Amino acid sequence: MKKLDIYISKNFIKSFLISLVAFINIFLLSQLFKVFRYVADGRMSSYQGILYLFNMLPEIIVNMTPLAVLLGSLMFINKMASNLEIISLKTSGISFRRVIIFPLVISFFISIIVYYINGTIYPRSERRMRELKGDKIIKTIPTEKRNAFLRDKNNNVYYIGYINSKEKIAEDFQIIKMDGRFSEIEKVIIAKTAKFDDNEKIWKLSDVVINDILNKKSEKIKNYSNKEFNKEPENFFTLSTDPKFLTNKELRREIRNMKITGGDTRSGLVELGKRYSFPFASLVIILIGLSLGSRYVRAASAKTIGISIFFGYGYYIIQGLFEALSKNSLINAFLGGWIPNILFLLLGIYLIHKSEY
Structure with a gap:
C-alpha cells in the first residue's frame, strides 16, 4: 500500500466513522423519550432501559451504514477536491478511478461486517428488545392449510388440498407410494375426504380410488385405511x-421446513433476500458520494450534500418499493432485493464516468 492509499484510506475511514456515530447518536436520542416512558410506566428498570438502547445499536448500524458511507465518502472526497488535491493528482497522471480504489475496497469490507451483523446479531438483539419490553415472541401453529406436502419414512408422499389440524380432517387427500429407492411410483391413492383417528392413530379415507401402477389396475372403494398412513395432522404444519x-x-432452516410441509415461504424468502442484498448497498451507494463529492464548486457544498442525501434516501424508497412487490408475489423475492442495488450501481458507474476531476 502506497502513502497515497494510506492517506486516502485514513481520511475516508475517519469521515465514515464520524458520519456513522452522528447517525447513531441522532437515532438513540430520538428513542430516549420512549425508554424514559417505559421506565416511568414500570415496564423497565433503568438498567433494562440501558440494555434496550444498547440492543438498538445493531439495527441502527445496519440501516444507517449506507447513508454513513455516502456522507463519509462525500465529505472526504469533497475536502480533497476543495484543497485542489484531486486536480494535483490528475495533473500528476493519477486518475480519479485510481484514487477511489481503496475507499471501494474498504466499503466492501464494511458491507461484509454489516452482512454479519444483519444476519446474526440483529435478530438476537430484536428478540432481546422484545423481551425487555415484556412482550412475548409468539410462535403459533396454523390450524388450516391448503396444498400441504409431506414425505414420511416409508417413502409415502402426501399431498393434501386442504387440511384442518384442529378438526383433524382433510380434503383432496392423495398419497403416492414410492419404491424403496424412491425412484418409481408403486401406488397412487386418492381420497375425496379423510379424517385422522386419534384412537388408532391413522388416517381413514373416504371415496377412495387406488391406482396400482405396478400391476396397472385401478380400484374404487368407499372407505380405506392403512397403518402406514399415520402422520398426525400437526406434522403438516410448522411453527x-x-x-x-x-x-x-x-x-434458512425455517424455509426448508415450510417447503417440506407446503407452507408459504414468501415472507421468509423476502427477508432472506433483503439480508443478502441490503448490506451491499454501501458498496453501491459510495460511487454516488465519490462522484458528486469530486465536483467541487465554491459555495455549492450544501447543494451537493442535499443531492447526495436525496439519492441516499431514494435508495431506501426504491428498496421498500421492491420489497413490497416481492411480498405481494409480483416479482421474485431475491430479485426484488437486488434490483435497487443494480439500479444504483448503474447510476454510480455513470456518475463516476462523468465525474469532473
Whole structure:
C-alpha cells in the first residue's frame, strides 16, 4: 500500500466513522423519550432501559451504514477536491478511478461486517428488545392449510388440498407410494375426504380410488385405511414466527421446513433476500458520494450534500418499493432485493464516468 492509499484510506475511514456515530447518536436520542416512558410506566428498570438502547445499536448500524458511507465518502472526497488535491493528482497522471480504489475496497469490507451483523446479531438483539419490553415472541401453529406436502419414512408422499389440524380432517387427500429407492411410483391413492383417528392413530379415507401402477389396475372403494398412513395432522404444519427474529441460519432452516410441509415461504424468502442484498448497498451507494463529492464548486457544498442525501434516501424508497412487490408475489423475492442495488450501481458507474476531476 502506497502513502497515497494510506492517506486516502485514513481520511475516508475517519469521515465514515464520524458520519456513522452522528447517525447513531441522532437515532438513540430520538428513542430516549420512549425508554424514559417505559421506565416511568414500570415496564423497565433503568438498567433494562440501558440494555434496550444498547440492543438498538445493531439495527441502527445496519440501516444507517449506507447513508454513513455516502456522507463519509462525500465529505472526504469533497475536502480533497476543495484543497485542489484531486486536480494535483490528475495533473500528476493519477486518475480519479485510481484514487477511489481503496475507499471501494474498504466499503466492501464494511458491507461484509454489516452482512454479519444483519444476519446474526440483529435478530438476537430484536428478540432481546422484545423481551425487555415484556412482550412475548409468539410462535403459533396454523390450524388450516391448503396444498400441504409431506414425505414420511416409508417413502409415502402426501399431498393434501386442504387440511384442518384442529378438526383433524382433510380434503383432496392423495398419497403416492414410492419404491424403496424412491425412484418409481408403486401406488397412487386418492381420497375425496379423510379424517385422522386419534384412537388408532391413522388416517381413514373416504371415496377412495387406488391406482396400482405396478400391476396397472385401478380400484374404487368407499372407505380405506392403512397403518402406514399415520402422520398426525400437526406434522403438516410448522411453527410460524416473524422472520426478523430469526438469524440467517434459523431462517434458512425455517424455509426448508415450510417447503417440506407446503407452507408459504414468501415472507421468509423476502427477508432472506433483503439480508443478502441490503448490506451491499454501501458498496453501491459510495460511487454516488465519490462522484458528486469530486465536483467541487465554491459555495455549492450544501447543494451537493442535499443531492447526495436525496439519492441516499431514494435508495431506501426504491428498496421498500421492491420489497413490497416481492411480498405481494409480483416479482421474485431475491430479485426484488437486488434490483435497487443494480439500479444504483448503474447510476454510480455513470456518475463516476462523468465525474469532473
